[in-house]
Amino acid sequence: MNLPEEFTRRMKLLLEPEDFKAFIESYSDDKSYGLRINPLKIESQETLPFFLSPVPWAKEGFYAVPEEKPGRHALHEAGAYYIQEPSAMAVAALLAEPKALNVRQTFLNNDNKNTPDDNATIFTEGTPPKVCDLCAAPGGKSTQIAGMLGNKGLLVSNEIFPQRAKILSQNIERLGVPNAVVCNETPENMAKFFPCFFDKIVVDAPCSGEGMFRKDETAIKEWTPENVTLCAERQKSILAEAEKMLKPGGVLVYSTCTFAPAEDEEILLWFLRTYPDFHVEDYHDILSLDISDGNPDFISDEMKPLSDNEIQSIHGSLRLWPHKVRGEGHFAVRLKKQDGEPPIQKKKKKSSGKNILSKSERKQFIDFISEFVSETNDYEDKRYEYFGDELYMVPEQMPELKGIKLVRAGLHIATKKKNRFEPAHAFAKYLKPDDVKQYYECSLEEAEKYLHGDVLQTSDERLSTSKGFILVCYNGLSLGWGKITNGTIKNHYPKGLRINY
Numbered sequence: 001m002n003l004p005e006e007f008t009r010r011m012k013l014l015l016e017p018e019d020f021k022a023f024i025e026s027y028s029d030d031k032s033y034g035l036r037i038n039p040l041k042i043e044s045q046e047t048l049p050f051f052l053s054p055v056p057w058a059k060e061g062f063y064a065v066p067e068e069k070p071g072r073h074a075l076h077e078a079g080a081y082y083i084q085e086p087s088a089m090a091v092a093a094l095l096a097e098p099k100a101l102n103v104r105q106t107f108l109n110n111d112n113k114n115t116p117d118d119n120a121t122i123f124t125e126g127t128p129p130k131v132c133d134l135c136a137a138p139g140g141k142s143t144q145i146a147g148m149l150g151n152k153g154l155l156v157s158n159e160i161f162p163q164r165a166k167i168l169s170q171n172i173e174r175l176g177v178p179n180a181v182v183c184n185e186t187p188e189n190m191a192k193f194f195p196c197f198f199d200k201i202v203v204d205a206p207c208s209g210e211g212m213f214r215k216d217e218t219a220i221k222e223w224t225p226e227n228v229t230l231c232a233e234r235q236k237s238i239l240a241e242a243e244k245m246l247k248p249g250g251v252l253v254y255s256t257c258t259f260a261p262a263e264d265e266e267i268l269l270w271f272l273r274t275y276p277d278f279h280v281e282d283y284h285d286i287l288s289l290d291i292s293d294g295n296p297d298f299i300s301d302e303m304k305p306l307s308d309n310e311i312q313s314i315h316g317s318l319r320l321w322p323h324k325v326r327g328e329g330h331f332a333v334r335l336k337k338q339d340g341e342p343p344i345q346k347k348k349k350k351s352s353g354k355n356i357l358s359k360s361e362r363k364q365f366i367d368f369i370s371e372f373v374s375e376t377n378d379y380e381d382k383r384y385e386y387f388g389d390e391l392y393m394v395p396e397q398m399p400e401l402k403g404i405k406l407v408r409a410g411l412h413i414a415t416k417k418k419n420r421f422e423p424a425h426a427f428a429k430y431l432k433p434d435d436v437k438q439y440y441e442c443s444l445e446e447a448e449k450y451l452h453g454d455v456l457q458t459s460d461e462r463l464s465t466s467k468g469f470i471l472v473c474y475n476g477l478s479l480g481w482g483k484i485t486n487g488t489i490k491n492h493y494p495k496g497l498r499i500n501y
């Protein structure tokens, strides 16, 4: 592998000779590859037909074998898991509260045996939090956070580039997440819409991507020292906006997938000096002791001298090195904002009302879903809003977002067509077989046909007289809608998502 010369020179200066040797040698190893199970869909990895071994720092994370192609399997489309580079899984894990993370520690101490307690999620106590993932596409951290939220609270996932925001939104849909709002905004606009709003924010910043070298040749080609400087400036401006959006007492997680101190330790130091009401919370002993500390010696002379407090804070950040852990490399730190009274904000109205379902429309909608949903009670007191003809079940904690570029406003539940509704694909992805009046459980071969867009033929006696919308499932997980008559299931899998197996 042809690493950029200046990159190698810098790493040689930073690392001890033995470390440097091991670091460079790690580039001849295979890249790390993993998947994270989606707790909204499956309880354990045991139902997956792949060879998996646990990632120490992420409860739902597993190393996988790329040759088994889990990304091409029907279970992937069913939202059972998300393919994610293992070291990246440490970032969202840093959002967890220590109590829940101690559960994880027990998990590790028990030879990685899964225990029922281990399903404890981080946000189950007290009011469910409002979380923002500010640089979110394609959705690795967002889908991990959604799993931790367990359909409670609010997740606002933002991505600045429209095409990437669309992919983010699709991944959120695939994993069946109901409480995520996807925005396509600049961090500056996000801060205007959400001042002092969030309990937790992740800034997984755009960076020079030195941790991508083994995975992606273009990261090597695009690397320049000037880009490192440019990224560092951009990271500061993104963090400055994130800070405005965080409530007092809130948690900010900053991360990059690069090794450049200018984007890691130095950004952390800059942040602590600019915002003295933040301090670092050290999670090494909670996440995994294999993870290294951030290094105060990496700080350049212009930023020296460092106080004892600053040195300790930098030690509290995490570095995942590819020669020390099984992962491509990451930097991450958890910052806590001092408690205090939030500045008084103009209260945002919940909604202007014009998009909201009228009483008669609400009745019409509930009547419509009662044709295929077993229990409509859960849907009766929810907040519904139209965006054009698209009807969304909007998370309760979402303020009115007039003027913001929205890609997804919660759970896309239906499309209005003249005087009737058509259930949305996202709604199918959210539902489980037990939630509906009729579902069809496919074989793997049928699932692949369905995902390809084919009509399915069933000889299942129970369905011989069935009519109307039916949830097409594989391994007990919904793939999408079909419409059944006389045992023939017409395919409603969205055209843009169809796959050639």
Ligand SMILES: C[S@@+](CC[C@H](N)C(=O)[O-])C[C@H]1O[C@@H](n2cnc3c(N)ncnc32)[C@H](O)[C@@H]1O
Pocket (backbone or CB within 6 Å): 088, 134, 135, 136, 137, 138, 139, 140, 141, 142, 159, 160, 161, 164, 186, 187, 204, 205, 206, 207, 234, 238
């Ligand atoms: C490291 S990636 C995020 C990866 C994502 N968190 C995940 O886990 O899948 C950084 C993201 O920031 C976006 N980005 C680029 N420039 C940005 C800017 N000026 N402000 C905010 N986000 C930006 C990129 O498009 C990219 O999707």
